[in-house]
Amino acid sequence: MRTVILRSSDGADHIVSSEAASLSRTVQSLLEELEAKEGEESPLIVPLPNVCDCTLRKVLQYCIQHTEPGTNLTGRIHVSETRRRDLEVWDRNYMLVSTDELYHLVMAAHYLNVPGLLELCCEGIANLIRGKSPQHVRQHFGLVNNFEKAEEEDIRRTNLWALVDEKELAKK
Amino acid sequence: MHVQQDVLKAESIGEYRLSLNKRDELLGDPGSFLKDLGLCSGDLLWVMSDSTKAVPTPPQASLPAGLSTSDASPGVGVSVMDTAAEAQVPRMVFSTSSSVEALRLLVHAALLDSGLEPLETARNGGAAAASDVSELQYVLRASPGHETAAHRAACSIKYVNFSTNLVVWGTTASKGTCHISIAAADYIYSQLDSRDQSLPESVSQPTLYAKDISNLHMRLKDCLIHPILIALCAEEGRSPPPSFLLLPTEIKLLCLRHLQARDLAALACVSRDMRCVACSDTVWEPLFVAEFGAPSPADGLRPGTGAFMPAFGARWAERERRRRQRRRMLQDPRLPYPGSGPHLVVPHPYYPSGIVGGDYDRLPQPFLGFSGSRGSGSGGSGLFRGPGFGFSASRRPRWSGLS
Numbered sequence: 001m002r003t004v005i006l007r008s009s010d011g012a013d014h015i016v017s018s019e020a021a022s023l024s025r026t027v028q029s030l031l032e033e034l035e036a037k038e039g040e041e042s043p044l045i046v047p048l049p050n051v052c053d054c055t056l057r058k059v060l061q062y063c064i065q066h067t068e069p070g071t072n073l074t075g076r077i078h079v080s081e082t083r084r085r086d087l088e089v090w091d092r093n094y095m096l097v098s099t100d101e102l103y104h105l106v107m108a109a110h111y112l113n114v115p116g117l118l119e120l121c122c123e124g125i126a127n128l129i130r131g132k133s134p135q136h137v138r139q140h141f142g143l144v145n146n147f148e149k150a151e152e153e154d155i156r157r158t159n160l161w162a163l164v165d166e167k168e169l170a171k172k
Numbered sequence: 173m174h175v176q177q178d179v180l181k182a183e184s185i186g187e188y189r190l191s192l193n194k195r196d197e198l199l200g201d202p203g204s205f206l207k208d209l210g211l212c213s214g215d216l217l218w219v220m221s222d223s224t225k226a227v228p229t230p231p232q233a234s235l236p237a238g239l240s241t242s243d244a245s246p247g248v249g250v251s252v253m254d255t256a257a258e259a260q261v262p263r264m265v266f267s268t269s270s271s272v273e274a275l276r277l278l279v280h281a282a283l284l285d286s287g288l289e290p291l292e293t294a295r296n297g298g299a300a301a302a303s304d305v306s307e308l309q310y311v312l313r314a315s316p317g318h319e320t321a322a323h324r325a326a327c328s329i330k331y332v333n334f335s336t337n338l339v340v341w342g343t344t345a346s347k348g349t350c351h352i353s354i355a356a357a358d359y360i361y362s363q364l365d366s367r368d369q370s371l372p373e374s375v376s377q378p379t380l381y382a383k384d385i386s387n388l389h390m391r392l393k394d395c396l397i398h399p400i401l402i403a404l405c406a407e408e409g410r411s412p413p414p415s416f417l418l419l420p421t422e423i424k425l426l427c428l429r430h431l432q433a434r435d436l437a438a439l440a441c442v443s444r445d446m447r448c449v450a451c452s453d454t455v456w457e458p459l460f461v462a463e464f465g466a467p468s469p470a471d472g473l474r475p476g477t478g479a480f481m482p483a484f485g486a487r488w489a490e491r492e493r494r495r496r497q498r499r500r501m502l503q504d505p506r507l508p509y510p511g512s513g514p515h516l517v518v519p520h521p522y523y524p525s526g527i528v529g530g531d532y533d534r535l536p537q538p539f540l541g542f543s544g545s546r547g548s549g550s551g552g553s554g555l556f557r558g559p560g561f562g563f564s565a566s567r568r569p570r571w572s573g574l575s
Contacts, residue, residue, distance in 0.1 A: 098393035100286075103419065110423055118426065125416065126430035134441040141416055142402035143443050155441050158482050161489045162437030 004031065005045045006060070012053040013045075020063040021046070024112035050111045055104045058097075062117050065090055095124045102128075134163075271356040275338045276331050278359065278382060280308075282392045283329065286401065289313045291326055304333040312404050325407035327400050342396050344403040352395040359388050417445050428455045433463070433484060440481070456480035463488070 002018040006027070022028040030046050038044075048056065066087065097105065106121035129137065138145060147155070156163065280290075291309035307330045330341040341351045361381055382388075402415070416424065428436060428450060436459075440450040453475050460467065460480050464487050467473040473483055 096387070096390060098390040099398055100393065103415065106419065106423055106427075110420065118423075122423065122427040123430050125427040129416075129427075129431060129439060130435050132435070132438065134438050137439060137442045137446075142399060142406075143417070143446065145442070146444050151444075152441070155447060158485055159437035159441055161485050161492065162434045163441065 002044070005043065006056065007045060007047045008051055008053040008056040009049050010053050012056075014056060014060055016060055016064065017067070018044070020060070020067045023063045023066060023116075024059075024114045026111065026113045048112070051108045052104070055101075055108045058101070058105060059108050059112060059114065059117065062094065062120075063114070065094075066116065091120055095120060097124075099128065271360040271362070272333045272336060272338050274360050274382065275354055275356050278385065278388060279329075279331070279338070279340055279354075279392060282389050283310060283397060285389075286393060286397045287313050288327075288397075288401075288404075306331050312401075312408060325404045327404060340396060342400045344400055344407070346403050346407055350396055350399050352392065354388070354391075359384055421449065424449050425452065425454055429458075431455075433459050433488070437481070437485065451478055451481050453478060453480045456484060460484050460487075 003015055004018045004021045004027075006014045006016060006021065008014070018031065021031065027046055027048075031044060034044050034046070051059070095102075102121060102124055106118065106125065109117040109121055128140070132140065137143065145152070284290075288310040289312075291311050307328055309326045309328050311324045311326050325345065327342055327344040330343070332339045332341070336356045337353055338356065339351060339353045341349055343349045359382055361383055416427075419427075428439075431439070433456075436450050436455060440447045442450075457475055457480050460473075460483065463484070467483070471483065473479050
């Protein structure tokens with residue numbers, strides 16, 4: 001297994017296996033280009049100017065975790081089943097990050113094109129929004145209500161079906 | 173004060189670098205003295221070891237007691253954090269003996285970590301450190317890419333001790349106040365240091381350790397620091413910290429795919445920018461199809477016209493109205509319910525009583541025997557009294573008074 005050096009925007013190098021690095025499709029295509037250009041033996045250094053060091057570290061944690069082969073060798077189906085459950089638990093714990101880290105992470109996942117991680121992050125962001133009233137969302141995301149009065153009336157009337165029950169729920 | 177022996181208390185932690193901001197390395201030999209490195213009390217010191225893999229034993233960091241609060245700004249000592257262990261189990265050791273004091277250091281470290289720095293003028297002696305209430309002013313750290321604004325927006329952070337809890341209030345000029353309450357027992361635990369036990373004079377104080385720092389950082393950032401940062405950046409006219417609206421549109425849409433219709437509708441009422449994203453057909457069309465099936469051509473719904481959200485709302489409201497109506501009909505006994513049940517049978521005016529019309533008059537006499545229970549007197553005991561007829565007769569006595 002070859003190793004690859006990923007260089008973050010602030011110049012820190014991370015050494016990972018090419019298998020883990022290939023989880024990112026951006027890196028994978030870059031690697032293929034590099035291999036074609038420079039041959040098999042030269043060290044593969046992939047510069048990633050859009051990702052900072054701590055975010056890249058977090059992304060690589062995900063990549064390494066998701067490429068490690070299962071240690072249990074009793075049977076293939078059994079392994080994949082338990083491993084899948086383990087990974088789900090691991091993913092849940094992995095997502096316990098603060099909001100701004102989550103945004104950095106989703107940008108990195110988008111740039112590096114890691115489909116699983118992108119999906120995971122989007123779900124995490126959706127969880128931040130879920131179940132909040134418009135006022136609550138404004139407060140939580142630091143947004144300003146920049147509707148004009150007529151506009152707001154209009155959009156509220158269109159979506160009254162969703163807002164009415166909310167009030168009833170709040171009363172209970 | 174020797175760095176490697178006194179501060180880090182570690183003989184061999186391999187290669188490590190010291191930094192004040194997690195990025196730029198401190199110049200000078202890491203094995204030298206604190207004074208030589210230009211460190212003073214109030215600085216947050218990061219111990220960085222370069223590796224993505226796990227460090228077998230994270231270096232333990234602690235501070236000598238004499239340094240922390242003697243000439244410090246209120247409640248702030250040199251805190252040492254280890255970035256390599258951050259990913260696994262962050263550990264931190266404190267110089268203070270009070271757990272709330274240690275918690276205060278942690279909050280300060282989190283504030284520094286997210287780009288705020290204490291204002292110099294706020295350092296008004298160590299008198300406030302001992303009291304239960306202390307206040308510190310923080311400003312945004314000047315970034316090299318951004319020329320320093322003439323007006324530096326400041327926020328004041330107020331630390332209040334309540335026995336074993338710490339309540340932190342953050343106040344900004346434009347945004348008002350937000351607060352968070354932290355229980356020391358959740359994040360600080362004390363343990364007798366094995367090294368200290370060998371020395372009789374230092375046994376008296378158990379060493380404090382931090383646990384679950386990532387969780388604390390998460391709570392702090394979401395409840396306290398993020399709102400403050402947004403407000404401060406807005407006041408200074410800087411570009412705001414990363415937020416949902418600044419993500420590229422395709423990521424926003426990917427996120428909204430995970431939401432349900434009710435949340436999306438609420439989101440559309442937040443602000444203009446949100447409405448642009450939350451009304452788009454790419455998120456509403458799958459929801460519409462899942463809820464009401466594929467739209468027929470008669471509905472006139474074409475993707476890309478932005479008509480799916482209003483259509484969804486109209487259909488949903490209509491369905492809710494019908495549901496409510498049905499429920500009311502089921503619950504209200506006064507309204508007739510068109511279902512199976514005993515219907516009123518009007519007796520025929522010319523037939524003998526007990527014969528109600530329909531096919532009854534074509535049946536032979538013995539079949540009518542079952543209805544003798546009504547006392548009509550027409551054929552008392554029938555020969556062919558079957559169970560089926562018996563059953564139907566037993567349902568009828570309610571109306572026998574009418575016939």
